[in-house]
Structure formats: C-alpha cells, structure tokens
Amino acid sequence: MxxxxxxxxxxxxxxxxxxxxxxxxxxxxxxxxxxxxxxxxxxxxxxxxxxxxxxxxxxxxxxxxxxxxxxxxxxxxxxxxxxxxxxxxxxxxxxxxxxxxxxxxxxxxxxxxxxxxxxxxxxxxxxxxxxxxxxxxxGTTKTIRQGMRVIPRWRSIKDILGVLPNEDIREIFKAADPIVLLPCACKNIDRNRKCKDTIPVTTCIVHGRAGQYNLNRGTGKKLSHDEVLELLDSFDKYQLVHLVGNYNSMPYLVCNCHNCCCGSFYRNVRARKQIQQFSIAKSRFIAFVDAEKCKGCKTCVTRCPVDAIQLKQYSGYEGKRAFVLEEECIGCGLCVLTCPTGAREMKLIRPPEYIPQLSSSTDIEV
Ligand code: SF4
Ligand code: SF4
Ligand code: SF4
Structure with missing residues (x-):
C-alpha cells in the first residue's frame, strides 16, 4: 500500500x-x-x-x-x-x-x-x-513524444483487409522466442491502483532478446505461442489496452495497460487536458456505430478507456443510441468485443506511413 x-x-x-x-x-x-x-x-x-x-x-x-x-x-x-x-x-x-x-x-x-x-x-x-x-x-519545447502506440484487439479487426503484421498480436508472437510474461512496472509501482482487486499485475509480454534478458535476471514466466494467445484472449474481459513501441517493425513488447495506473495513460490524460495533444499514438483504426443495430445499453460507454463514446438522439430512431467522438477514439477495439448487438465495428482510417519508421522519430509538433 x-x-x-x-x-x-x-x-x-x-x-x-x-x-x-x-x-x-x-x-x-x-x-x-x-x-x-x-x-x-x-x-x-x-x-x-x-x-x-x-x-x-x-x-x-x-x-x-x-x-x-x-x-x-x-x-x-x-x-x-x-x-x-x-x-x-x-x-x-x-x-x-x-x-x-x-x-x-x-x-x-x-x-x-x-x-x-x-x-x-x-x-x-x-x-x-x-x-x-x-x-x-x-514554450521551451514544441514537441511531445508519442513513444507508445495503441494496437486494437485482434478480434475487433479480424475481418479488415490491410492489417499490418505488427498490429496483429497473433503475428507479433508467431515466431517469437522466448515469450515471457512479466509483472507490469506501472501496476507494480502504483500501489493504490484502483484496478488492484480486479486486474492482475502480470500483464506485460516481451519476447526475443528482451524476453531472454528478463529470464536471465530471474523475472517473468516463459509462455508458449498458444499460451500467450490464450492469455491475451483472457484479457478481453478487462479494460486493458494493447500498447506497443511506436515504430514500424515488430514490437518486442506488448503492454496491456489500464487507464487508472498506466504511466502512458496518465501522461496522455494530462497532455490531452493541458496541451490538447495525445501522448499515446492512436492505432490506425477507429470505432464506429451502426445506429440501426444499437440498443442504447451503454455497455460501450463504460467499456471505453478514454470516454470517447456518448449517447445521442439520431433522427428517425427511437431512444438514444451510441456515437463515437472521433477525435477522442484511440482505436483500441475494446468496445467492439462487448457490444451485445454487434452494432460496433472498427474502420481502417490511417495509411501504413502513419507509423514512424524509427522509435527516434516519434516526436510530434504541439
Ligand atoms: S505501459 Fe502499460 S503495461 Fe507497460 S508497464 Fe506501463 S501500464 Fe504496464
Ligand atoms: S454496447 Fe452496442 S448496443 Fe450497447 S450502446 Fe454501445 S453500441 Fe449500442
Ligand atoms: S471508442 Fe473507445 S473503446 Fe472503442 S475503439 Fe475507440 S477508444 Fe477504444
């Protein structure tokens, strides 16, 4: 504590x-x-x-x-x-x-x-x-670093053409060895995190050299390819967002972050409020709602980690239904997984060039 x-x-x-x-x-x-x-x-x-x-x-x-x-x-x-x-x-x-x-x-x-x-x-x-x-x-600096980028839940983008291998967790871990599950540093460090009783602390997954480094220093648990996918599927019930390094090669780390304790989220909330900018790079995808299918149950409203969903009255429809604040949506796909009527889908809206080539080129103008 x-x-x-x-x-x-x-x-x-x-x-x-x-x-x-x-x-x-x-x-x-x-x-x-x-x-x-x-x-x-x-x-x-x-x-x-x-x-x-x-x-x-x-x-x-x-x-x-x-x-x-x-x-x-x-x-x-x-x-x-x-x-x-x-x-x-x-x-x-x-x-x-x-x-x-x-x-x-x-x-x-x-x-x-x-x-x-x-x-x-x-x-x-x-x-x-x-x-x-x-x-x-x-005004002493005019840039902010977007070092981490959101990748969507794979089920939320499984039917979309043009998904890159480094934004699909099944591909990221396909040839990875060793795959190692680690305690999440942010969850560990925030001893008062609100999600303590509901979300486990071991949610960070590294592989390759980073995985071996951690095994050598006596931390983490080795997982097989099937085990890592099973684990990530089991995370679907939590409000955890996949974050990876914001560069255009295979990430060696997949963070599974909660908005109450993740340092990247904490920085993002402050940046969004104080300098109207995102410090987490959004994924290349955005959520949208089929108002016809939406029943206005609000499941997606509470599920969204960045308050990007509200209900509104659409003309021609009875009762309020969900809509996405496009500027706020980080493209995590969480809302798609739990919509009971299948009213939510993801759309690919940004080109591959949106992802920086190198981790050293992730600063954006503010
Ligand atoms: S960025 Fe996210 S998963 Fe990674 S250490 Fe922080 S909270 Fe944990
Ligand atoms: S979860 Fe689905 S049905 Fe419920 S409000 Fe959101 S979009 Fe509508
Ligand atoms: S609306 Fe919210 S939950 Fe849905 S993809 Fe966007 S950020 Fe994620």
Missing part, C-alpha cells in the same frame, strides 16, 4: 550520499529531485560506488575497490537482477534512462519488491510528466 504524500515528502528531505546524485546525472536526470532517492532504494552505497565506476569488468572493479571477486560478483548479480545493470560491448553498464529503469526495476523478481522504492518511483514518474507538460506550456 502506498504511503501518504507526507511520507514521500519526508523521504525526499533526508540527507543523501553524493554517489546517488552522481548516478542520477549519469542516467540523464541531473535536475531531478526524486531520482537520487529512487536510486538509493535500489542499492547500497558500495553498489552505488561500483555503478559510478562503470563501464568496466567485475575483475577490474574488484581491483579498483580492493574487494574480493566473490563480493563484486554478488553485487553485480543483485544489480543485474534488479534491472540496474546491462551487459554491453564495452563491459557492464548502468541503465541509460529513467524510462528504462522504470520498466526493468519495476518488473523485477517480486523478492525485490519495496514499498519505498515503488512510492518514490511513482513520485519520479509524476515529476517527469509534470516537467514535460510544463516545458510545452512555457
């Missing part, structure tokens, strides 16, 4: 060793108030000193700090399992960004769960989003 804001503020007022501030600079967070404290919850001081000396090999680190090889290996193993360390070409290195650390440390083996870390990570995410939005409001 997340503690009060007061508890977080108290943690942020404590004296902290300079090694954690030095590390915060290394992961490109020099101005962050919260980052050094997040790092402090993930490692002891000896480990912080080692991380500041990277990249290097464990053998060199042992010599440099006059430690036994066994002690250094133990530190490396623990920091690797916690998602702080990555093996690279020039030796082991520290995770390169807060986004990466959020995802790896937030989805580590549950034996490393720590309320203080989760509370501070939550505060760090909040700090990051506020900073990004404020920069746009102040």
């Amino acid at each position: 997340r503690r009060t804001q007061k508890h977080i503020e108290k943690m942020l007022k404590r004296e902290i060793a300079p090694e954690y501030r030095e590390l915060a600079v290394k992961i490109k967070e020099p101005d962050s108030v919260v980052m050094p404290y997040v790092l402090e919850k993930l490692m002891n001081l000896e480990q912080a000193k080692i991380l500041n000396a990277l990249p290097d090999s464990p053998a060199n680190i042992a010599k440099k700090f006059n430690l036994s090889q066994e002690t250094v290996d133990k530190h490396f193993q623990e920091m690797f399992e916690k998602g702080l360390l990555y093996p690279g070409k020039s030796g082991w290195h520290l995770t390169r960004s807060w986004a990466g650390l959020h995802d790896s440390a937030g989805s580590s083996n549950p034996k490393y769960d720590s309320d203080d870390f989760f509370d501070l990570a939550f505060a760090k995410s909040d700090e990051t989003v506020k900073k990004q939005i404020n920069e746009v409001l102040k």
Whole structure:
C-alpha cells in the first residue's frame, strides 16, 4: 500500500550520499529531485560506488575497490537482477534512462519488491510528466513524444483487409522466442491502483532478446505461442489496452495497460487536458456505430478507456443510441468485443506511413 504524500515528502528531505546524485546525472536526470532517492532504494552505497565506476569488468572493479571477486560478483548479480545493470560491448553498464529503469526495476523478481522504492518511483514518474507538460506550456519545447502506440484487439479487426503484421498480436508472437510474461512496472509501482482487486499485475509480454534478458535476471514466466494467445484472449474481459513501441517493425513488447495506473495513460490524460495533444499514438483504426443495430445499453460507454463514446438522439430512431467522438477514439477495439448487438465495428482510417519508421522519430509538433 502506498504511503501518504507526507511520507514521500519526508523521504525526499533526508540527507543523501553524493554517489546517488552522481548516478542520477549519469542516467540523464541531473535536475531531478526524486531520482537520487529512487536510486538509493535500489542499492547500497558500495553498489552505488561500483555503478559510478562503470563501464568496466567485475575483475577490474574488484581491483579498483580492493574487494574480493566473490563480493563484486554478488553485487553485480543483485544489480543485474534488479534491472540496474546491462551487459554491453564495452563491459557492464548502468541503465541509460529513467524510462528504462522504470520498466526493468519495476518488473523485477517480486523478492525485490519495496514499498519505498515503488512510492518514490511513482513520485519520479509524476515529476517527469509534470516537467514535460510544463516545458510545452512555457514554450521551451514544441514537441511531445508519442513513444507508445495503441494496437486494437485482434478480434475487433479480424475481418479488415490491410492489417499490418505488427498490429496483429497473433503475428507479433508467431515466431517469437522466448515469450515471457512479466509483472507490469506501472501496476507494480502504483500501489493504490484502483484496478488492484480486479486486474492482475502480470500483464506485460516481451519476447526475443528482451524476453531472454528478463529470464536471465530471474523475472517473468516463459509462455508458449498458444499460451500467450490464450492469455491475451483472457484479457478481453478487462479494460486493458494493447500498447506497443511506436515504430514500424515488430514490437518486442506488448503492454496491456489500464487507464487508472498506466504511466502512458496518465501522461496522455494530462497532455490531452493541458496541451490538447495525445501522448499515446492512436492505432490506425477507429470505432464506429451502426445506429440501426444499437440498443442504447451503454455497455460501450463504460467499456471505453478514454470516454470517447456518448449517447445521442439520431433522427428517425427511437431512444438514444451510441456515437463515437472521433477525435477522442484511440482505436483500441475494446468496445467492439462487448457490444451485445454487434452494432460496433472498427474502420481502417490511417495509411501504413502513419507509423514512424524509427522509435527516434516519434516526436510530434504541439
Ligand atoms: S505501459 Fe502499460 S503495461 Fe507497460 S508497464 Fe506501463 S501500464 Fe504496464
Ligand atoms: S454496447 Fe452496442 S448496443 Fe450497447 S450502446 Fe454501445 S453500441 Fe449500442
Ligand atoms: S471508442 Fe473507445 S473503446 Fe472503442 S475503439 Fe475507440 S477508444 Fe477504444
């Protein structure tokens, strides 16, 4: 259970060793108030000193700090399992960004769960989003990153021609190996999430190198191709939206996100309200309603994660019926799956070029 804001503020007022501030600079967070404290919850001081000396090999680190090889290996193993360390070409290195650390440390083996870390990570995410939005409001930046993109539920687009392999989860996992189910970092970090009693925490699925990396560090569960499709079908009952990296190749990660706790959704809601922009890229699809078939039951209204559906009086029809606010629809397909009369369908409205070629080209003008 997340503690009060007061508890977080108290943690942020404590004296902290300079090694954690030095590390915060290394992961490109020099101005962050919260980052050094997040790092402090993930490692002891000896480990912080080692991380500041990277990249290097464990053998060199042992010599440099006059430690036994066994002690250094133990530190490396623990920091690797916690998602702080990555093996690279020039030796082991520290995770390169807060986004990466959020995802790896937030989805580590549950034996490393720590309320203080989760509370501070939550505060760090909040700090990051506020900073990004404020920069746009102040005019110091004119772009916002749409790093994640919605892909629809496969059943909602199964009869549509022109669906790309990287927007159909059956294709994404077809040749994937290993496929690994992970605890979702956002759900883990938000200890007060409203969906806690109804939606499981293990909803993130990675594959290939990312899957193997997580198995190696002792987190996640390996799934077969059939098991992953079965699992994703079982998610149909939840209000979970598939999010993938916003680039035009096969995604290595399929997030299944709830609007109450997902960092991407949280950022999107704020961006939509404060700068009238989306920070999640919509899918290439949009929902529409066949007013003839709609009975006005409102199932889709409560099912939609972004309040994109309302009821209205159509001329020539009795009673109010659903319609889609096209500007707001993110194209997730959730409403299509549960409409009892089959009145809802998805339409393909954006060309393949809508998807950026590279993950580095997902900034949009605001
Ligand atoms: S983006 Fe979504 S699934 Fe991924 S870690 Fe956050 S909430 Fe979880
Ligand atoms: S779920 Fe279907 S029938 Fe019910 S209001 Fe929505 S479109 Fe109409
Ligand atoms: S109307 Fe809502 S639930 Fe339906 S596809 Fe659009 S965003 Fe998803």
